[in-house]
Amino acid sequence: MTVDQSAQELVSAHRSLVLATVSRYGDPTASHAPFVRLNGYLYVYTSAMSRHTGDMKQCPKASAMIIQSECATANVFAPRRITFSCVAQAVARSNDEYREVLDLFSQTFGKIFEPMKTLGDFTLFRLDPLEIKYVEGFGRAYLLSKNLHLQEHITGPKS
Numbered sequence: 323m324t325v326d327q328s329a330q331e332l333v334s335a336h337r338s339l340v341l342a343t344v345s346r347y348g349d350p351t352a353s354h355a356p357f358v359r360l361n362g363y364l365y366v367y368t369s370a371m372s373r374h375t376g377d378m379k380q381c382p383k384a385s386a387m388i389i390q391s392e393c394a395t396a397n398v399f400a401p402r403r404i405t406f407s408c409v410a411q412a413v414a415r416s417n418d419e420y421r422e423v424l425d426l427f428s429q430t431f432g433k434i435f436e437p438m439k440t441l442g443d444f445t446l447f448r449l450d451p452l453e454i455k456y457v458e459g460f461g462r463a464y465l466l467s468k469n470l471h472l473q474e475h476i477t478g479p480k481s
Contacts, residue, residue, distance in 0.1 A: 325464050325472045329456040332402055333359065333388055333470065337430065341366065342385040343377035343410075351377060357386070358426045362468030363448050364406060365413075365423045370443040378410040378447055386449055400459040404466075408449040420446055 323331070341355045351373045355366040364386055368375040378384055386406040395401040413420045423446060427435050438444060454466040455476070463476040 325456065325458070326466075326470060328402070328458060329404055329464075329466055329470045332390065332404055332456075336388045339364070339366075340387040340389065341374055342387070343374040344381050344383055345373075345377050346380040356427075356431065358423060358430050360423060360426060363450055364408070365427075365446060365448055367424070367427060367438065367444055367446050369441070370445070375445055375447075379412065379445070382410045384408045384410040384447075384449055397459070400457070402456075402458055404454065404456045404470075406449065406451040407453040407455075408451050410447045410449050413446040413448050415446075419448070423448075 338354055338356045340352060342350065342352045344350050353372065353374050355368055355374070358365050366386075368378075370376070374384075386408060388404050390402040392398055392401065413423065424439055428439070451468055454468070454470070455463060456466050456470075457463045464472055465474040465476060467473050
């Protein structure tokens with residue numbers, strides 16, 4: 323399996339991610355959010371009740387990580403993982419993109435998502451990856467494009 327295929331398989335095998343945000347005061351928060359992916363962007367649909375929603379509205383820096391389950395990895399110190407360093411932007415409800423992405427959430431999550439579509443305190447965020455790092459294990463770290471294609475093998479500093 324190629325690096326591209328391995329990274330794409332990891333992302334497509336997951337329906338949620340770890341989301342890290344920072345408040346306008348610099349306080350970090352890590353949380354969880356279901357996501358969908360479209361045209362190289364990640365989308366999360368989050369409640370105003372969650373801290374990360376306020377964080378992303380005030381400070382658009384975010385990081386999203388998808389990580390292999392501890393049960394599925396041979397070495398807990400080196401699980402497969404992909405990290406997206408992103409700029410978060412709220413998508414307006416009046417935008418065609420909003421409707422398209424909510425339809426994708428409905429297709430992905432089914433009946434459980436339907437009641438959430440009408441909740442007024444939820445915001446759809448587009449996470450635009452500025453950098454994507456994929457790690458397959460020790461010594462196997464890569465920079466990827468928005469379409470999860472290999473760009474560069476990351477190597478340590480030369481002595």
